[in-house]
Amino acid sequence: MPNQDGTGPRWMHGKFKCCGYRMTKPREAILDVLENTQEHLSAEDIYLAVHKFYPNIGLTTVYRNLEMLVNIEMIVKFDFGEGKSKYELSDHYSGKGHHHHLVCKECYKVVDYSDFMKDEVNFLKSTEDGLSKKYKFNITDHLIQFFGVCEKCSNK
């Protein structure tokens, strides 16, 4: 885990400051963990990872900061049907770019995909517009997930 010296990437400080939040060690550690994984981590996963370097950071603090980071849209919370939430850096910060998830219903493996976006963009644009007008919703978000059985689980 990089940045244990307390100096995180610039954008962290910038974003926190301008939102009126303080830059603290737990926040930095949590973002470090999320920056350095390709996985989709649960609150406890993050807690355990952070715990290795800062054993005194508690699970409660992790939850609190995850909630805050979701609020300022620095990370995104997902539910894949596992009974616990998973977290990812949001598109803008992750380098992964815009993507969606393909989830195995058996082992909960999650594949990020960003293929076939042309069709999606068309679909989203017209659907969002239509729904907004018809139902007078101010639409801010969408969730698109595909579920199925992965190759490994199919062969069991």
Added chain:
Amino acid sequence: MPNQDGTGPRWMHGKFKCCGYRMTKPREAILDVLENTQEHLSAEDIYLAVHKFYPNIGLTTVYRNLEMLVNIEMIVKFDFGEGKSKYELSDHYSGKGHHHHLVCKECYKVVDYSDFMKDEVNFLKSTEDGLSKKYKFNITDHLIQFFGVCEKCSNK
């Protein structure tokens, strides 16, 4: 609530029988509740509704049967981010037909919509095909939800 006399719709018996399940009062009562609502009910909602007519049916039984009904695809389980699951009769049994959900992030009001399906069908077809091949998934399901703020909540 109709069908308190113990004779439910034919299809219930048929479906249960052919799956090797027994037709019981709790199952019938749960399906009755789901057939006679337009809402999206939680396990407890269903328990309370059932409880009015059969006070001795327990919450555990409701959960167990909901799980079973999801397994045989007679109902569908949804998560709208409220911290509890909601249940609906599946398309084939509900009379609502295929639809998706538009969810208010503030009050959790859920709108069923089945408009703008032409674009969706195109999008789904090509995306599912593409994903199946590329990632070797046997895709069985998808989840499409739009989130936003409803008119009422916007005016607060």
Added chain:
DNA sequence: CTCCTATTGGTAATGGTTGTCATTAACAAA
């Protein structure tokens, strides 16, 4: 350096959901 107050960490509580187990009831077979 000081002060204000956001943030923290530990623990207890919450709330949805699931496990356990003795009892009951569906329904196939006689």
Added chain:
DNA sequence: TTTGTTAATGACAACCATTACCAATAGGAG
């Protein structure tokens, strides 16, 4: 209709992710 097998039930406790509480701590502006 009666019987026997076994799925299903109901009450309760356990589980587990998440949240509330509160005294102690530490950012960071001035």
